[in-house]
Amino acid sequence: MHPKTAFSEDVALNMLRSDLHRWYLEHERPLPWREKPEPYGTWLCEVIMQQTRIDQGTAYWERFMHRWPNFQALANASVDEVLKEWQGLGYYSRARNLHKAAQIISEEFPNGYPQEMNQWLALPGVGTYTAAAICSICFETPVAAVDGNVLRVLSRFLGIHEPIDRPSGRKPLETFAQAWVDPKNPGRHNQAIMELGALTCTPNAPDCASCPLQKKCASSFMPHKKGSLPPFKQGKIKVQDVALQFHVIVHNGLVLMNKRPDSGVWGGLWAFPTSEKPGLPAAETDQPPASLNERLISRGPCGTPVKHLLSHRRLHVQFWLWLLPENESLDWGEWHTWESAMELALPRVLESCWTDVKNSAEQKESKTVA
DNA sequence: AACTCGGGGGT
DNA sequence: ACCCCAGAGTT
Numbered sequence: 001m002h003p004k005t006a007f008s009e010d011v012a013l014n015m016l017r018s019d020l021h022r023w024y025l026e027h028e029r030p031l032p033w034r035e036k037p038e039p040y041g042t043w044l045c046e047v048i049m050q051q052t053r054i055d056q057g058t059a060y061w062e063r064f065m066h067r068w069p070n071f072q073a074l075a076n077a078s079v080d081e082v083l084k085e086w087q088g089l090g091y092y093s094r095a096r097n098l099h100k101a102a103q104i105i106s107e108e109f110p111n112g113y114p115q116e117m118n119q120w121l122a123l124p125g126v127g128t129y130t131a132a133a134i135c136s137i138c139f140e141t142p143v144a145a146v147d148g149n150v151l152r153v154l155s156r157f158l159g160i161h162e163p164i165d166r167p168s169g170r171k172p173l174e175t176f177a178q179a180w181v182d183p184k185n186p187g188r189h190n191q192a193i194m195e196l197g198a199l200t201c202t203p204n205a206p207d208c209a210s211c212p213l214q215k216k217c218a219s220s221f222m223p224h225k226k227g228s229l230p231p232f233k234q235g236k237i238k239v240q241d242v243a244l245q246f247h248v249i250v251h252n253g254l255v256l257m258n259k260r261p262d263s264g265v266w267g268g269l270w271a272f273p274t275s276e277k278p279g280l281p282a283a284e285t286d287q288p289p290a291s292l293n294e295r296l297i298s299r300g301p302c303g304t305p306v307k308h309l310l311s312h313r314r315l316h317v318q319f320w321l322w323l324l325p326e327n328e329s330l331d332w333g334e335w336h337t338w339e340s341a342m343e344l345a346l347p348r349v350l351e352s353c354w355t356d357v358k359n360s361a362e363q364k365e366s367k368t369v370a
Numbered sequence: 371a372a373c374t375c376g377g378g379g380g381t
Numbered sequence: 382a383c384c385c386c387a388g389a390g391t392t
Contacts, residue, residue: 049387056378056386090376093390127389147387166371194387203385204381226381235372237383263391265375310376348377 016213017182017189023212024192027199029054033061037187039113039138040070043120046130047098051091054198060089071113074102083268083345090348096268097125115139137187144177145190149197155230156201159218163234241314243281245288246272246350248302248361249332251324255361257341258333265310270344272319273332281305281316288320295330296322299364303357308349317349319357321364338362 028034031054033045044064048057063085068074074082079099086095101123105113114120116139120131128146135141144150151164154173162169182189200207206229208220219229249256249272257270275289285301292298302321307314324330336344338358346354 046387051376051386051388053377053379053386088377090378091388093375094388097389125389129388133387145387148385149387152385191387198387233384263374267375309378312374312376 012216013180016180016216019212020192020196021182021185021188024188024195028191028195029199032058032065034191037137039115039134041065042134042137043126043130044098046133047094047125048089050094050130052089057089060086071102071109072106074099075106079268080345084343087269087345088348088351092267092269093262094125096262097123100124101126117141117143133190136181136190140186142181142183142186144174144181144186145194146174146177147194149194149201150177150190152203152231153193153197153201153213155232156206156219157213157217160230161232164231165233165235169232237312239312239314240278241280241316242276242278243286244274244276244315244317245286246274246317246319246357247288247292247322248272248319248357249296249322249324249330250361250365251335253337253365254335255338255341256324256330256333257336257344265313266347268345269347270341271347271350281318285318285320292322295328296324299323302364303353303360306349306353315349317353319353319360321361323365 033041041061045057045061048061048064064074067085068077077099079096082099083092083095086092089095104123114123115135117131117135120126120134121128126134132141132143132145133147136143136145151170151173154160154176155164155169158172158176160169160172162172164170164173177193180189196211196213200211204226206224208214208217208224211217211220214220222229256273258273259270260266260268260274262268284305288298299321302319305316305318308317309315342354350357
């Protein structure tokens with residue numbers, strides 16, 4: 001590369017930086033973790049906000065900060081407590097990894113914390129984006145934090161029409177992002193691009209007129225038709241139908257709850273014992289697996305079937321009531337009162353169906369006695 | 371490189 | 382119905 005070219009590129013980059021930074025000083029949202037940035041709150045924020053809107057995650061951040069204000073406090077919590085506080089936020093491996101990472105940090109950095117990219121990257125739940133965000137914001141490490149906002153802003157700015165979810169499209173964006181990072185103020189720079197993506201260079205109907213990068217943006221003067229603007233993606237999500245059955249097993253007023261395995265949906269959360277099969281349910285209320293009849297007394301459907309949407313699955317959820325015979329026992333999980341079961345970390349779909357299922361189960365159970 | 375993993379909001 | 386969101390881990 002010719003020195004002269006490098007020089008003029010450098011000048012151009014500097015001008016873009018100052019334009020962006022001026023814009024950010026005016027438009028920065030007053031988010032709570034920006035008041036007094038420190039590693040714990042920043043790390044917690046970045047993990048909570050993974051694939052999550054600020055509007056949705058902010059209340060969770062506030063509650064976590066209040067309940068567990070530092071690495072040690074979080075490390076001393078139980079994973080069930082952390083998952084309960086995480087309930088409803090989704091991607092529950094984040095909560096389990098958060099807890100695990102807090103224990104690692106409090107053990108390996110007593111009264112301290114990691115300060116380098118590689119140390120953060122070694123922690124569970126911390127990937128390239130999160131490590132870069134933490135280190136640039138807290139330690140002024142000159143690394144680009146490339147998230148969905150940045151990919152959108154830069155793909156439009158550079159006019160990248162290659163799919164951003166594969167190397168051909170992603171590589172030039174990361175290269176430019178890294179070259180553009182302000183070595184003197186990387187944290188503010190990274191947050192400024194993300195803020196621009198969140199407020200102005202939005203997924204649809206970007207407000208180019210008020211964008212500080214407009215004059216040099218490859219897309220601002222292109223027609224903003226619905227699918228004509230970067231970013232483009234290759235990946236297509238195939239949503240599958242799944243018939244899922246929750247087995248509500250009751251005995252002496254108690255209900256059986258299972259802790260779900262870490263792998264799979266709702267990992268680490270508690271739920272009724274579950275059976276599922278691909279496809280749509282054959283009927284409004286499918287017959288349960290025959291094997292359950294061997295030890296349990298079937299009392300039939302319970303509560304109202306519901307459809308529950310996940311990003312890659314359409315769950316058709318049904319509940320089935322069972323009674324455990326007197327003098328029989330079951331070691332599939334834990335017996336809870338309906339009240340104590342509700343204190344467990346539950347999937348959203350159970351949270352929203354809870355009263356309906358409980359009422360239906362109690363009604364059918366008492367009818368049996370009579 | 372392709373999957374998996376939630377839930378909520380927008381159009 | 383489809384898209385996206387302050388992505389990471391596994392296969």
